Amino acid sequence: MDRALSARIFHLLKKHYGVPDPSLRYTGLYELAVSVVLSAQTTDAQVNAATPALFARYPDFARLARARIGDVERIIKSTGFYHNKARNIVALSRAVTQRHGGELPSAREELTALPGIGRKSANVILSIGFGVPALAVDTHVLRIANRLGYVESDDPLRAEEALTSMIPRADWTTAHLVLITHGRALCAARAPRCRECPVRTLCAYARNNP
Numbered sequence: 001m002d003r004a005l006s007a008r009i010f011h012l013l014k015k016h017y018g019v020p021d022p023s024l025r026y027t028g029l030y031e032l033a034v035s036v037v038l039s040a041q042t043t044d045a046q047v048n049a050a051t052p053a054l055f056a057r058y059p060d061f062a063r064l065a066r067a068r069i070g071d072v073e074r075i076i077k078s079t080g081f082y083h084n085k086a087r088n089i090v091a092l093s094r095a096v097t098q099r100h101g102g103e104l105p106s107a108r109e110e111l112t113a114l115p116g117i118g119r120k121s122a123n124v125i126l127s128i129g130f131g132v133p134a135l136a137v138d139t140h141v142l143r144i145a146n147r148l149g150y151v152e153s154d155d156p157l158r159a160e161e162a163l164t165s166m167i168p169r170a171d172w173t174t175a176h177l178v179l180i181t182h183g184r185a186l187c188a189a190r191a192p193r194c195r196e197c198p199v200r201t202l203c204a205y206a207r208n209n210p
């Protein structure tokens with residue numbers, strides 16, 4: 001991979017998909033942070049189905065910080081792993097309330113110190129919530145970075161480093177959204193639809209799996 005090839009790939013992907021909107025539905029940083037924690041191991045559609053009831057009952061960090069775990073579990077059950085997720089979003093809300101005066105911090109180190117927020121989640125919050133360029137590597141981004149030849153690794157941090165070394169900083173957020181959209185639309189984990197793919201002639205995986 002080199003910068004010229006990377007630029008061609010993203011030119012073609014952006015031409016094909018445009019600049020996609022984030023698929024999580026949220027208003028404000030509180031709802032974004034909670035939705036991101038709930039999105040682990042499930043689809044954004046499942047999260048979007050559960051969060052209106054959650055946010056109606058607990059409209060901010062302060063209210064969710066005082067919630068009973070069992071009540072939260074009942075509302076978010078459909079998102080899976082709901083015991084852990086309920087504990088995490090209540091603990092997250094308590095930490096934001098107690099350590100940050102109820103305002104979500106905008107520094108990566110402070111975000112990743114919060115319950116339930118790892119590097120990927122922090123990058124989503126930074127890029128989509130705060131408008132700070134960051135490239136979150138989820139399962140789609142990791143898979144496609146490997147297939148396109150940015151990296152040969154299962155380590156999301158190495159993929160993030162490879163992608164951000166090739167893609168201009170101003171395009172990191174768009175690259176994240178485009179790659180997720182591509183992973184959902186064509187470059188699925190099983191049976192990628194390479195014949196329909198706009199970057200098939202540039203893709204290492206397609207070359208090696210004609």
Ligand code: SF4
Pocket residue numbers: 144147148186187188192193194195197198199200201203204205206
């Ligand atoms: S050519 Fe196939 S493997 Fe490569 S990016 Fe496109 S869909 Fe994915």
